[in-house]
Amino acid sequence: MRGRRALRSAAALGLLAMTATACSGEVARLGMPEPISDQAERMLKLWQGSWIAAFAVGVVVWGLIIWAVLFHRKRSDDLPPQVRYNMPIEILYTAVPFVIIAVLFYFTARDQNYVEKLSDDPPVVVDVTGFQWSWQFDYKEKVGGKEQTVASVVGVPVAPNAPSGAKPVMTIPSGQKVRVRLHANDVIHSFWVPALLYKKDVMPGYTNEFEFTARKEGLYEGRCAELCGVDHSRMLFQLKVVSPAEYAKFIADSKAKAAGGAQ
Structure with a gap:
């Protein structure tokens, strides 16, 4: 009982x-x-x-x-079956x-x-370059059949408690498939956004790729997850998920700024 x-x-x-x-x-x-x-x-x-x-x-x-x-439990000295x-x-x-x-x-x-899984022709392609000790985000588009950089964001090392505006921001549209191509110029890094539940190594001499489709707009923290040197803790960035209209405006503004600087 x-x-x-x-x-x-x-x-x-x-x-x-x-x-x-x-x-x-x-x-x-x-x-x-x-x-x-x-x-x-x-x-x-x-x-x-x-x-x-x-x-x-x-x-x-x-x-x-x-x-x-x-x-x-043992109840007697008899050998159990x-x-x-x-x-x-x-x-x-x-x-x-x-x-x-x-x-x-x-x-x-x-x-x-x-x-x-990688798709044949994703609508958004971002080349991510990790370097000691920050990130560069190059947004790619096909122009005349050739891939060109239409926007670029280059970061600098920031303190772990730095305000949001100090960190480099990777901007992507919600609801669209994004391909991330990872490059490194010096040592092995690791691209990690906890909200994606995913990280991938960034290796010199080798291009790693992955794709994802974000559904929730917002600003999410990212960092390097591979010990890469003395300022590894300062290798921070943010992933900004915006509406497709906001993303189109971001790309258009970047193109206009680049064209203005070229004149």
């Missing part, structure tokens, strides 16, 4: 914990920032699904441990972990392919 009451209490506590998790957005994200892109949403779901699978396995393991402790060389149990021990790993592998590979 005591064992059954303990199991009921444990089940009630588990149900209460799951209910509390469902009521809180932050807790439901399990430590992840609020995602702002389609790709980040997919990664968050994979993260949550992995936790659910881990919790389910944990419940089974905890249940078996509690069951063994409560119902198979032995289950060595039990073929069905041995097969179960082998098959269950294999199935769990296979399921996790499938969903991980599926979502990785989705996140890393």
Whole structure:
């Protein structure tokens, strides 16, 4: 009877914990920032699904441990029934972990392919160059079949507590696919925007690429996530997601400014 009451209490506590998790957005994200892109949403779901699978396995393991402790305690000096060389149990021990790993592998590979997929002709292309210790953002457009830089933002190292206006800003439109091409002139850096739930290495002599579609307008912090030298902590930037109309105005203003400077 005591064992059954303990199991009921444990089940009630588990149900209460799951209910509390469902009521809180932050807790439901399990430590992840609020995602702002389609790709980040997919990664968050994979993260949550992995936790659910881990919790389910944990419940089974905890249940078996509690069951063994409560119902198979030593009650006499008699040797309990032995289950060595039990073929069905041995097969179960082998098959269950294999199935769990296979399921996790499938969903991980599926979502990785989705996140890393590149389209043929994205509407927005930004070349990002990391250097000690800041960022340069070059906005590309095809003019006469050739790709040209139509706007450029070059940053300088800033203090971690610097105001927003001191950081270089990468501006992109919401609802449109953006391709980011990563370059480095000196050492290995890492492009990281926590709200994208994604980061990618910026390597000298090699161009890394990825695409994302942002859905939530706003200003989001970014930084280098690879120790790259003495001023690594000052290699900060911001990602600004604006409406397509605001982005078109940003590009038009940049073109006009460049044309005025060329005269």
